Amino acid sequence: MRLMWIGGPTTRLEIGAFRVLTDPMLGEGAEAFVMRRHPTTGALNVPIPRLTPLPHVDLDDIDLVLASHLHSDHFDAHAVGRVDHGVPVIAPTPNVTQLRDWGFHDVTGVDWGTQRLLSKGDERLLLVALPAHHSHDSAADHDLGAVNGYLIEHTAPGSVFRIYWTGDTVWFDELRDIAAGLPDVDLLLPHLGGVGSTGGPWGMISLDAEEGTRVTEVVDPDLVVPIHHSTYPFYVEPVSAFVRRLATSPYTGRVLVLREGETWTSGPSGR
Numbered sequence: 642m643r644l645m646w647i648g649g650p651t652t653r654l655e656i657g658a659f660r661v662l663t664d665p666m667l668g669e670g671a672e673a674f675v676m677r678r679h680p681t682t683g684a685l686n687v688p689i690p691r692l693t694p695l696p697h698v699d700l701d702d703i704d705l706v707l708a709s710h711l712h713s714d715h716f717d718a719h720a721v722g723r724v725d726h727g728v729p730v731i732a733p734t735p736n737v738t739q740l741r742d743w744g745f746h747d748v749t750g751v752d753w754g755t756q757r758l759l760s761k762g763d764e765r766l767l768l769v770a771l772p773a774h775h776s777h778d779s780a781a782d783h784d785l786g787a788v789n790g791y792l793i794e795h796t797a798p799g800s801v802f803r804i805y806w807t808g809d810t811v812w813f814d815e816l817r818d819i820a821a822g823l824p825d826v827d828l829l830l831p832h833l834g835g836v837g838s839t840g841g842p843w844g845m846i847s848l849d850a851e852e853g854t855r856v857t858e859v860v861d862p863d864l865v866v867p868i869h870h871s872t873y874p875f876y877v878e879p880v881s882a883f884v885r886r887l888a889t890s891p892y893t894g895r896v897l898v899l900r901e902g903e904t905w906t907s908g909p910s911g912r
Contacts, residue, residue, distance in 0.1 A: 642795070642802050642828075642907035646899040647698050648691070648872035650715050650809075650832060656795040656802065658761040660704045663806065665720035666872075669695035673873070674717040680837040680846055680875055689714070689873055696902025700724060705759065707768065708732035709808030709832075710775075710788040711739055714873065731757060731768060733787040751789065767794040771819055773810035781843040792823060802907065805860055806830040809869070811845055812852035820859040827907070829862035832869035833883055834876030850882035857892055865896045872901060 643655040650664035668674045673691035678684070706728055708716055726744045734750030741748055751757060751770040759766040771790040776782040793804040805826045835849030847869060848856060857865055865887070870880040880898055887896045897905060 643904055644828070644866060644899075644906075645696075645698065645904040646866070646868055646901060647696060648693060648901040650709065650869045652830065652868060653698055653703075654793070654804070656766060656793070656804075657764045657797050659759065659764070659766045659795065660702050661766075661793070662698075662700070662703050662706050662724070664709055664715040665706060665724060666714065666717050667695065667698075667723055668717045668719040674713055674719070676875070677713050678842065680843065681839055681841040681877070683842045689875065691872060692874060693872055693901045703728050706730045707791060707793075707806075708736065708740075709773065709790065709806070710786060711736045712785075712809070714875075715809070733770070733789050735787045753789065764795065764797045767796070768792070769794075771805075772813075772815065773808040774813045775809050775811070775846050776843045777811050777813075778844055781846075785843060785846065792826075794824075802827050804828045804830060805862065807832050807848070807856060809836075809847050811848060812855050816856060817859050820856075820861075823860065826860050826862040827864065829857060829860050829865045830868055831856055831865065833867045833878065833880060834870045835878035836875060838877050849878050850886045853883050854886045854890060854892075857887065857895075858890070863895065865892065866899060866905060867896065 645653040649666045651666045652663045654661040669691045671690045672688040676687045679687045721743045729747040731749045737750040753772045755770045757768045769792040773788040773790040775785040788808050790808040791806045795802045831853050832847045834847050836847040838845040
């Protein structure tokens with residue numbers, strides 16, 4: 642298992658024989674993408690800079706693009722232009738039409754609780770769409786649209802490796818039941834940044850350090866690699882706030898903060 646954090650919500654996962662790209666954000670520079678509505682100011686069509694260089698990422702061998710949702714800070718125009726439109730895409734069901742309009746040919750919509758199974762030889766990749774709520778306010782959550790988290794489970798003879806990717810979510814009480822129903826999780830990928838927590842049209846729309854810690858506690862993973870922080874200026878809370886909280890919890894030593902372009906590699910056998 643190899644995880645490369647490209648920045649923001651974007652990772653490249655090498656899981657056995659499978660290559661998965663999550664929430665592709667591939668723009669760079671002073672106008673990396675245009676945010677349709679800024680989560681703090683509420684302003685429309687705001688150019689957003691990327692604060693760090695875009696690392697080189699190999700797109701030629703991607704087996705799957707896995708999308709939590711299609712907000713402009715999760716699937717940008719550069720990704721639409723660069724990713725091969727024949728690559729399969731899995732996304733929330735309401736996003737299927739947009740992806741097809743962008744030219745992607747092999748699009749599968751998944752609702753919460755839906756499973757998809759991919760096979761390569763004697764390896765299997767199970768994808769389970771899990772609930773995510775973009776806002777504590779039910780009306781805002783509805784307005785922001787469908788978001789999926791995912792359980793990503795890779796099995797091969799003698800090994801299994803499980804990832805829980807939260808997608809853009811805030812804490813909601815049903816997370817306790819969701820976590821209780823999960824098998825042992827090797828790696829948690831939480832979306833942090835506390836986006837919108839200093840004001841804005843929807844309030845907080847991604848985990849902050851406090852809520853990220855609560856998610857960590859209920860999921861109880863072997864390792865936490867926080868993503869969705871630092872790369873863009875609309876992330877409100879630094880990732881260091883999350884690290885400090887975990888440092889005073891039973892999960893001290895289980896959090897790994899990557900830099901954009903850095904890769905983490907697991908042990909050879911998984912669980």
